[in-house]
Amino acid sequence: xxxxxxxxxxxxxxxxxxxxxxxxxxxxxxxxxxxxxxxxxxxxxxxxxxxxxxxxxxxxxxxxxxxxxxxxxxxxxxxxxxxxxxxxxxxxxxxxxxxxxxxxxxxxxxxxxxxxxxxxxxxxxxxxxxxxxxxxxxxxxxxxxxxxxxxxxxxxxxxxxxxxxxxxxxxxxxxxxxxxxxxxxxxxxxxxxxxxxxxxxxxxxxxxxxxxxxxxxxxxxxxxxxxxxxxxxxxxxxxxxxxxxxxxxxxxxxxxxxxxxxxxxxxxxxxxxxxxxxxxxxxxxxxxxxxxxxxxxxxxxxxxxxxxxxxxxxxxxxxxxxxxxxxxxxxxxxxxxxxxxxxxxxxxxxxxxxxxxxxxxxxxxxxxxxxxxxxxxxxxxxxxxxxxxxxxxxxxxxxxxxxxxxxxxxxxxxxxxxxxxxxxxxxxxxxxxxxxxxxxxxxxxxxxxxxxxxxxxxxxxxxxxxxxxxxxxxxxxxxxxxxxxxxxxxxxxxxxxxxxxxxxxxxxxxxxxxxxxxxxxxxxxxxxxxxxxx
Amino acid sequence: xxxxxxxxxxxxxxxxxxxxxxxxxxxxxxxxxxxxxxxxxxxxxxxxxxxxxxxxxxxxxxxxxxxxxxxxxxxxxxxxxxxxxxxxxxxxxxxxxxxxxxxxxxxxxxxxxxxxxxxxxxxxxxxxxxxxxxxxxxxxxxxxxxxxxxxxxxxxxxxxxxxxxxxxxxxxxxxxxxxxxxxxxxxxxxxxxxxxxxxxxxxxxxxxxxxxxxxxxxxxxxxxxxxxxxxxxxxxxxxxxxxxxxxxxxxxxxxxxxxxxxxxxxxxxxxxxxxxxxxxxxxxxxxxxxxxxxxxxxxxxxxxxxxxxxxxxxxxxxxxxxxxxxxxxxxxxxxxxxxxxxxxxxxxxxxxxxxxxxxxxxxxxx
Numbered sequence: 065x066x067x068x069x070x071x072x073x074x075x076x077x078x079x080x081x082x083x084x085x086x087x088x089x090x091x092x093x094x095x096x097x098x099x100x101x102x103x104x105x106x107x108x109x110x111x112x113x114x115x116x117x118x119x120x121x122x123x124x125x126x127x128x129x130x131x132x133x134x135x136x137x138x139x140x141x142x143x144x145x146x147x148x149x150x151x152x153x154x155x156x157x158x159x160x161x162x163x164x165x166x167x168x169x170x171x172x173x174x175x176x177x178x179x180x181x182x183x184x185x186x187x188x189x190x191x192x193x194x195x196x197x198x199x200x201x202x203x204x205x206x207x208x209x210x211x212x213x214x215x216x217x218x219x220x221x222x223x224x225x226x227x228x229x230x231x232x233x234x235x236x237x238x239x240x241x242x243x244x245x246x247x248x249x250x251x252x253x254x255x256x257x258x259x260x261x262x263x264x265x266x267x268x269x270x271x272x273x274x275x276x277x278x279x280x281x282x283x284x285x286x287x288x289x290x291x292x293x294x295x296x297x298x299x300x301x302x303x304x305x306x307x308x309x310x311x312x313x314x315x316x317x318x319x320x321x322x323x324x325x326x327x328x329x330x331x332x333x334x335x336x337x338x339x340x341x342x343x344x345x346x347x348x349x350x351x352x353x354x355x356x357x358x359x360x361x362x363x364x365x366x367x368x369x370x371x372x373x374x375x376x377x378x379x380x381x382x383x384x385x386x387x388x389x390x391x392x393x394x395x396x397x398x399x400x401x402x403x404x405x406x407x408x409x410x411x412x413x414x415x416x417x418x419x420x421x422x423x424x425x426x427x428x429x430x431x432x433x434x435x436x437x438x439x440x441x442x443x444x445x446x447x448x449x450x451x452x453x454x455x456x457x458x459x460x461x462x463x464x465x466x467x468x469x470x471x472x473x474x475x476x477x478x479x480x481x482x483x484x485x486x487x488x489x490x491x492x493x494x495x496x497x498x499x500x501x502x503x504x505x506x507x508x509x510x511x512x513x514x515x516x517x518x519x520x521x522x523x524x525x526x527x528x529x530x531x532x533x534x535x536x537x538x539x540x541x542x543x544x545x546x547x548x549x550x551x552x553x554x555x556x557x558x559x560x561x562x563x564x565x566x567x568x569x570x571x572x573x574x575x576x577x578x579x580x581x582x583x584x585x586x587x588x589x590x591x592x593x594x595x596x597x598x
Numbered sequence: 599x600x601x602x603x604x605x606x607x608x609x610x611x612x613x614x615x616x617x618x619x620x621x622x623x624x625x626x627x628x629x630x631x632x633x634x635x636x637x638x639x640x641x642x643x644x645x646x647x648x649x650x651x652x653x654x655x656x657x658x659x660x661x662x663x664x665x666x667x668x669x670x671x672x673x674x675x676x677x678x679x680x681x682x683x684x685x686x687x688x689x690x691x692x693x694x695x696x697x698x699x700x701x702x703x704x705x706x707x708x709x710x711x712x713x714x715x716x717x718x719x720x721x722x723x724x725x726x727x728x729x730x731x732x733x734x735x736x737x738x739x740x741x742x743x744x745x746x747x748x749x750x751x752x753x754x755x756x757x758x759x760x761x762x763x764x765x766x767x768x769x770x771x772x773x774x775x776x777x778x779x780x781x782x783x784x785x786x787x788x789x790x791x792x793x794x795x796x797x798x799x800x801x802x803x804x805x806x807x808x809x810x811x812x813x814x815x816x817x818x819x820x821x822x823x824x825x826x827x828x829x830x831x832x833x834x835x836x837x838x839x840x841x842x843x844x845x846x847x848x849x850x851x852x853x854x855x856x857x858x859x860x861x862x863x864x865x866x867x868x869x870x871x872x873x874x875x876x877x878x879x880x881x882x883x884x885x886x887x888x889x890x891x892x893x894x895x896x897x898x899x900x901x902x903x904x905x906x907x908x909x910x911x912x913x914x915x916x917x918x919x920x921x922x923x924x925x926x927x928x929x930x931x932x933x934x935x936x937x938x939x940x941x942x943x944x945x946x947x948x949x950x951x952x953x954x955x956x957x958x959x960x961x962x963x964x
Contacts, residue, residue: 088862088864094876095876097868108808121734129808129854133810134807155850158734198890207883238880
């Protein structure tokens with residue numbers, strides 16, 4: 065258990081929500097509306113006059129219609145109430161329109177994906193089938209196609225979703241919502257090149273900052289320079305007034321500058337501009353930048369007013385060591401943005417390492433694996449939680465899934481550590497030691513000293529719990545481990561220190577509860593005699 | 599108030615029929631909500647006892663509001679009157695029996711309180727009511743009546759289009775119930791025809807914007823507007839409104855206002871800095887999505903309170919409305935016509951036949 069989801073390099077990949085849950089600002093036209101009619105409300109005025117002269121069902125219905133089309137909903141209030149009062153004499157469709165005009169009708173077709181993690185598969189599948197029927201009725205409805213893709217991706221059918229993403233992009237290759245959704249999909253399936261291709265092939269990229277922001281993020285993931293960067297940087301640094309449409313672009317550019325080793329002043333200025341009227345994604349990026357680029361853009365001030373910024377809040381609470389709040393916001397984050405594994409990882413690690421709430425960690429992992437079926441770090445967290453919950457058989461099954469990634473040099477140490485953990489639980493201390501030492505060695509060889517130290521921390525815990533390490537030996541190793549952590553770079557130390565603090569506190573407490581110790585097997589070599597490969 | 603508002607009890611000469619029309623009583627205050635229309639309606643009776651509807655206007659009404667270019671407005675109004683008269687004559691001459699044509703017309707000087715004014719008028723056959731009072735109020739029309747009305751209105755638009763006329767303002771108030779089994783399309787005041795030039799020919803939004811086709815509501819550039827003035831686009835807009843009337847007949851709602859209510863405020867038609875500013879092409883996916891929502895609701899409405907057989911008879915209507923009110927104006931019309939198998943890609947003949955066939959089948963399953 066090492067990765068808490070915060071240490072990933074964060075890119076400003078667009079959010080992908082259902083149309084109904086997408087922010088209103090994101091759905092707005094980038095051009096200001098102008099009415100070409102000389103007197104746009106003439107027909108409404110006439111109808112209002114007729115309504116005042118003769119309060120009938122017909123005249124009321126006409127006002128409701130005109131008010132809707134001409135964008136003056138307040139004019140419909142009186143007539144709509146009149147229609148509802150006239151109830152039984154009015155046709156059903158007219159009554160529904162009156163309710164809609166009064167804001168009393170909510171669209172029920174939207175599946176509440178806020179609870180997707182717990183939504184039964186059948187319900188999601190039924191919704192997908194319903195949408196497929198709808199697409200058959202009108203194969204040109206790109207929004208239905210992309211919604212099918214979203215639901216399929218969320219239910220672990222990302223491959224099948226590809227067809228619908230392609231269809232949606234073919235139908236609407238300039239629509240912002242479709243393009244950003246497609247970009248998110250291709251990023252999710254780890255094909256950022258295709259995301260970039262879709263974005264750069266649209267005309268919208270020339271003028272739409274929402275699309276440009278997506279281009280910046282995906283170019284970064286592809287290791288390419290975005291086409292519109294220099295022009296946009298010049299605009300942002302020259303201006304102090306930014307609207308919400310440009311916030312993600314500004315933060316994306318700030319990130320790009322930071323990664324390219326640009327001046328910290330420029331990074332800060334771009335980030336500050338992006339935070340003037342930010343989206344929640346931009347706030348999360350600012351929080352990440354503050355920590356990783358060592359700049360201060362007062363994201364906390366912005367965050368204090370934004371309850372929708374769940375990702376940023378989760379990260380902030382983790383920084384502030386408010387772990388309960390962190391897990392609460394991590395749940396809100398993953399419910400809003402299940403496409404990112406980082407939310408599940410942060411929630412699981414926080415619950416498991418800091419709160420010792422393994423059941424909650426298990427819930428995070430299981431929910432995350434519904435969407436990210438082969439996410440090795442989630443599998444690692446799941447195996448860890450299952451082991452600590454005593455579900456050894458399930459943990460073994462999870463380990464065998466994780467072992468599928470053992471050739472990946474980044475994941476190999478996790479596999480070894482997992483094997484070690486389970487060996488200790490089977491009372492195979494020698495085997496456990498071998499696996500943990502192998503994990504430390506592989507991580508060290510890969511140059512990931514932080515991961516090697518992480519393995520050391522958990523190995524020490526298992527040694528104490530198995531009764532093969534006494535208090536004096538523990539203190540010796542504790543001192544040694546702490547010294548090694550101090551040698552890490554600032555950022556890595558920052559991450560690992562919290563894990564170390566939590567775990568060492570836990571081990572300290574174990575000495576006060578000898579009932580938790582297993583009996584030390586006879587003839588076992590003392591841990592201190594082992595040569596640590598780090 | 600001009601002379602046109604004080605005609606009750608007077609006798610007015612008809613130019614064409616050479617009959618005298620006695621003004622019986624004024625009708626309800628102007629139910630015509632089309633912008634730029636200024637008239638007063640009366641029930642009149644000829645010396646042969648025929649009752650009719652008289653639409654009168656005068657110079658005062660034509661001048662409209664105070665201030666501005668009075669002469670220009672009068673000129674526009676006079677030419678509009680002249681246009682309506684001539685196009686009605688043309689439709690009458692072309693035997694368009696589902697279009698309300700003028701029985702008579704005329705103009706004469708009228709003296710009110712010692713002031714001499716000129717009154718212009720058109721005389722139409724008198725309708726019992728319009729679609730609104732049949733549909734908006736519950737249980738006033740059965741399915742057979744609705745299908746008959748739709749069939750008649752489709753014929754009316756087919757006749758107009760065959761004659762090279764686009765109506766441009768098809769709405770429930772202009773669909774008149776002449777008697778229980780006969781519906782006609784009225785008000786050609788905003789029509790356009792290549793053979794009858796009118797002042798409004800250059801305007802893309804000539805009809806009532808409350809029920810207008812979406813491409814008209816969202817037009818934002820001069821290019822978009824001038825494209826919409828082309829006869830094929832105007833015909834496509836008429837098709838949209840026929841589909842909208844079909845929805846109205848079976849759901850009680852015209853498509854445009856129903857759909858706008860379902861759109862996010864940011865996607866609604868542009869109005870005073872609000873709504874969508876990016877032109878129709880860019881809002882089309884949202885409009886299409888909401889249109890499909892309306893179609894789903896319409897299907898529910900068709901299923902409710904009907905037997906399976908009745909629904910089966912009515913179900914082709916759903917596809918017909920999809921063809922007629924297709925959100926993309928370039929794709930409107932019957933697919934067989936559009937596939938190039940017919941000369942006229944926006945032809946309505948297939949819809950006329952379909953509605954007639956549905957009507958006959960409904961008679962059997964009723």
